[in-house]
Amino acid sequence: MTIRYVESSKLPTPWGIFSMHGFEDTGADKEHVVLTMGDVSSGDPVLARIHSECLTGDALFSLRCDCGAQLQAAMHRISIEGRGVIFYLRQEGRGIGLLNKIKAYHLQDKGADTVEANEQLGFGADMRDYSILRPMLEHLHIKALKLMTNNPRKVTALQELGIEVVERLPHQTGRNPHNAKYLETKKGKLGHWLDHPEEDG
Template identity: 70%
Template sequence: MTIRFIAASRLPTPWATFTMHGFEDEATGKDHIALTLGDVSGGEPVLGRVHSECLTGDALFSMRCDCGYQLQEALKRIAEEGRGVLFYLRQEGRGIGLLNKIRAYNLQDQGADTVEANEQLGFGADMRRYDLCVPMLNHLGITALKLMTNNPRKVDALTRDGVNVVERLPITTGLNPHNEHYLSTKAGKLGHMMALDDFTQASDVDIERKG
């Protein structure tokens, strides 16, 4: 695996002006980015999130998942902290790609849950990789993360790949009638550490997309 740094630029957002670092995976041709705020190098743990691409949630405002809500909440928290990193990995649909994700949604419309839909299409429940982050972390000089995630498997995978995750911080936002079953499935079948009672309702979240 060869992850190559390409370029960096400013990225103004509603929360803060981040620095956007672009990387290329030479093995797959996929592009990945990291957004940083403040000086993230050195030994002090950095507030961070590893976010896999979700075109439907992040850009098309889908309420079928919590991805878009989590993305915005993570950027907001990093801005409040004044220092942090968000990795945006091109792993649409938990690694199955956009068109297969649409096929999986079709199966969910017919009654399958998110895990069953992937399996009916011949895929694993979660096919994402997190070793992609290691060369990006090294490039940025980050040695330890306080990771915003509900997914202990993500923490375990990053740890196996040599990433020092010193703390897991829950990120529970965006519950709505369209994603309640999806979130329950993530907790029940994918081991996500969360309870629906802990979630902020989507209607109560100040989502920039609505403004």
């Protein structure tokens, strides 16, 4: 695995101006982006979101998942704090890729849940690799995070990389009738920390 820093630029958004840092994964031939706001290298824990690419949710406004809503909520939360980081990782469909994700969606249309669909295609329930974060964190001089996530696997992965997670912040948003089963599968089969719908907010 070779992650190479390429360049940084400003990124104006509805939530303020972020700095956008480009990284190239030469081994996997993928490009990743990190968004920062404020001074993240001061040594103090940084408000953070690890977000896996979701073209359907992030850009096409799909209601089958909560990804787009989670990304926007993270950008909003960081803008309020004035300091934070979002790791935007090119690991579409929990790591199976966009076209396989469409195949998985087809199986879900026929009744499979997200885990069953991935497994029917010959993949694991979650194929994402968070070890690629290490060189990005090192480049940004980040050693401790306040992590916005409902996924215990992300917390464990960071701790195994030697990154201190000083706080885990619930990040629930975007529940709707189209993704209710998806969210329950996340909770029941993948162990995500999700409250009941009436407590969601």
